[in-house]
Amino acid sequence: MAVLVYVESPNGIVKKTGKEVSYYGSQLASALGTECIALFIGLAENPASVGNFGVNKVIHVNSNNDIDFDSQNYTYIISKVATDYGANTIILSNTSSGKSLTGRLGIKMNAGNVSGANSLPELSGGFVVSKSVFSGKAIARYSITTENKVISVMGNSIQPVENENPAVVENIEIKVPVSKLKIIERKTSKGIVPLPEAELVVSAGRGMKGPENWGIIEDLAAALGATTACSRPVADSGWRPHHEHVGQTGVAIRPNLYIAIGISGAIQHLAGVNNSKVIVVINKDPEAPFFKAADYGVVGDLFDVVPKLTEAIKKFKHS
Amino acid sequence: MDLIGERNDLIDVILKKNDQMNYLVCISKTPDTTAKISFKSDDTEYNADGISFIMNPYDEWYALVRAIELSESTGGNVTVINVGPASNDIIIRKALAIGANNAVRIDVASADAYMTAANIAGYAKDKSFDIIFLGKETIDFNGSEVGAMVAELLELPFISYASKLEVSDDKFTVTRDIEGGVEICNVEGPFVLSAAKGLAEQRIPNMKGIMMAKSKPLEVINPIINTPRVIAAKFIIPKAKTGVKLCDPENMDELVRLLHEEAKVI
Ligand SMILES: Cc1cc2nc3c(=O)[nH]c(=O)nc-3n(C[C@H](O)[C@H](O)[C@H](O)COP(=O)(O)OP(=O)(O)OC[C@H]3O[C@@H](n4cnc5c(N)ncnc54)[C@H](O)[C@@H]3O)c2cc1C
Ligand SMILES: Nc1ncnc2c1ncn2[C@@H]1O[C@H](COP(=O)(O)O)[C@@H](O)[C@H]1O
Numbered sequence: 001m002a003v004l005v006y007v008e009s010p011n012g013i014v015k016k017t018g019k020e021v022s023y024y025g026s027q028l029a030s031a032l033g034t035e036c037i038a039l040f041i042g043l044a045e046n047p048a049s050v051g052n053f054g055v056n057k058v059i060h061v062n063s064n065n066d067i068d069f070d071s072q073n074y075t076y077i078i079s080k081v082a083t084d085y086g087a088n089t090i091i092l093s094n095t096s097s098g099k100s101l102t103g104r105l106g107i108k109m110n111a112g113n114v115s116g117a118n119s120l121p122e123l124s125g126g127f128v129v130s131k132s133v134f135s136g137k138a139i140a141r142y143s144i145t146t147e148n149k150v151i152s153v154m155g156n157s158i159q160p161v162e163n164e165n166p167a168v169v170e171n172i173e174i175k176v177p178v179s180k181l182k183i184i185e186r187k188t189s190k191g192i193v194p195l196p197e198a199e200l201v202v203s204a205g206r207g208m209k210g211p212e213n214w215g216i217i218e219d220l221a222a223a224l225g226a227t228t229a230c231s232r233p234v235a236d237s238g239w240r241p242h243h244e245h246v247g248q249t250g251v252a253i254r255p256n257l258y259i260a261i262g263i264s265g266a267i268q269h270l271a272g273v274n275n276s277k278v279i280v281v282i283n284k285d286p287e288a289p290f291f292k293a294a295d296y297g298v299v300g301d302l303f304d305v306v307p308k309l310t311e312a313i314k315k316f317k318h319s
Numbered sequence: 320m321d322l323i324g325e326r327n328d329l330i331d332v333i334l335k336k337n338d339q340m341n342y343l344v345c346i347s348k349t350p351d352t353t354a355k356i357s358f359k360s361d362d363t364e365y366n367a368d369g370i371s372f373i374m375n376p377y378d379e380w381y382a383l384v385r386a387i388e389l390s391e392s393t394g395g396n397v398t399v400i401n402v403g404p405a406s407n408d409i410i411i412r413k414a415l416a417i418g419a420n421n422a423v424r425i426d427v428a429s430a431d432a433y434m435t436a437a438n439i440a441g442y443a444k445d446k447s448f449d450i451i452f453l454g455k456e457t458i459d460f461n462g463s464e465v466g467a468m469v470a471e472l473l474e475l476p477f478i479s480y481a482s483k484l485e486v487s488d489d490k491f492t493v494t495r496d497i498e499g500g501v502e503i504c505n506v507e508g509p510f511v512l513s514a515a516k517g518l519a520e521q522r523i524p525n526m527k528g529i530m531m532a533k534s535k536p537l538e539v540i541n542p543i544i545n546t547p548r549v550i551a552a553k554f555i556i557p558k559a560k561t562g563v564k565l566c567d568p569e570n571m572d573e574l575v576r577l578l579h580e581e582a583k584v585i
């Protein structure tokens with residue numbers, strides 16, 4: 001029984017999470033001694049390229065028209081392809097769309113599912129998937145007991161290895177039922193890597209004093225090529241847009257580098273960021289709780305330290 | 320007197336009744352956000368000893384309050400449902416105190432998202448709810464799965480991470496959080512949504528609400544599904560950080576060097 005990977009292609013483009021799940025699926029398929037099939041729905045540029053991450057075959061459904069995302073219809077398509085092509089394990093990205101699909105597909109496929117897996121399943125004596133629980137304070141290892149399985153993979157959990165090896169693409173048409181929902185508008189910040197996908201994040205809190213001071217944060221983010229984030233009171237006060245808010249009630253992220261500036265490190269803030277690989281804290285208060293969760297710390301006035309850090313980054317990039 | 324006229328009156332009565340919106344809100348119980356995390360029984364079970372529990376914040380602050388707001392503005396009924404043992408009645412009473420009209424508890428300690436969803440869907444199947452509200456995730460096991468499962472079991476549309484919901488003449492407009500922004504859509508009811516921050520503002524129950532909650536109906540029913548599909552095999556607490564390395568605020572070149580050479584993140 002094959003492994004089927006659904007690769008998202010928003011605006012036709014395969015993003016980082018798409019490469020990660022392709023690699024995850026192909027690694028799992030080889031561990032299970034089976035083949036890995038990738039599924040694309042709607043517009044997609046160069047779907048054959050996921051072969052570079054080990055996928056054996058690509059099924060491209062309705063390649064000529066972009067179908068609005070509707071979890072009901074997408075579940076219909078993905079489960080139909082899984083059944084028609086003999087796949088009993090489905091891999092998805094743990095994105096906003098993935099979050100609406102994982103549970104649905106679990107039901108449709110009579111499968112046990114785990115959302116937000118942070119590593120490849122362990123197969124010795126079962127099928128055990130790890131994920132982060134209690135907002136990053138613990139890791140759970142879940143044993144899936146059903147024949148069919150659905151897993152969504154947390155972004156930045158696996159480092160895909162790329163080899164030149166384009167996959168064969170098969171185009172098929174599937175007639176989908178009329179959707180009961182219609183997307184009327186999509187508003188996203190252009191040209192910036194969205195927070196859940198960002199590898200580098202520069203985040204600031206109430207220590208900034210006011211929205212007018214955010215220029216130094218944006219300069220640092222620009223020098224690094226990082227995405228900006230903020231603490232909850234900052235978003236609640238309207239200093240920054242709501243989608244930048246990280247933490248328990250906001251977005252949970254796991255970038256390679258999280259720089260926290262003028263943020264105290266309350267437990268609810270840490271809940272969304274403590275899975276970051278490396279944390280740098282800049283705070284004038286040496287007693288700020290965030291230092292306990294940090295790898296590197298700078299005790300100092302952010303208005304002083306941040307511009308200096310930006311200069312040092314620029315110098316480093318030019319050397 | 321013509322029979323057709325009489326029938327039409329009857330139909331009118333039924334339609335009037337159906338005009339009232341029916342909302343179902345799924346609520347769960349989680350450890351307080353600051354609770355200490357530890358495990359027992361060979362690290363297979365959360366250690367709840369001495370822990371104070373709360374209603375999952377997404378369920379309470381956003382899902383429940385939005386449903387109550389809608390019932391207040393458009394008329395209608397708010398039912399809350401929990402899958403869990405009698406010790407969960409405390410959060411159910413709180414939901415009634417905040418303003419839900421009646422409650423249902425399915426009497427089983429749920430072992431996974433499937434058990435929870437299958438029991439909720441089993442109850443909701445023939446009740447013609449217009450909207451089923453859930454939280455975007457429980458803050459303990461962070462599953463984010465139950466809503467999508469309920470929707471698929473009932474063959475309804477599902478909108479995850481809804482941060483805004485407007486209703487006008489049976490038409491629903493929902494804004495949902497997506498990567499780096501939002502998506503706005505129109506949806507035909509009935510449908511299922513999971514609530515994110517923004518959907519409503521937290522409400523604190525007042526004395527009157529707390530008193531009234533005592534006499535509101537809480538129906539306890541038996542589960543229809545008892546077997547999970549996923550079993551928690553083990554919990555692990557990750558190793559704490561070994562300690563922060565402090566850098567001189569006057570020497571940011573050193574921090575950059577460490578991030579490049581030691582941490583290898585830039
Ligand atoms: C249920 C619940 C959920 C929550 N969810 C979230 C969440 O998702 N995300 C979140 O962020 N919060 C959340 N919170 C709020 C959280 O508890 C904190 O209140 C919040 O994170 C504090 O934000 P802050 O660190 O920006 O502000 P503060 O706590 O006010 O910290 C400001 C920091 O800036 C430092 N500072 C001030 N001036 C300077 C300067 N010139 N130079 C350097 N440093 C300076 C100070 O020393 C201080 O440490 C939640 C709370 C609850 C109860
Ligand atoms: N035991 C339960 N009883 C009722 N609703 C629940 C239960 N567990 C979870 N839910 C609902 O499902 C949502 C998502 O939970 P989860 O998928 O477990 O993260 C929660 O926010 C609740 O609205």
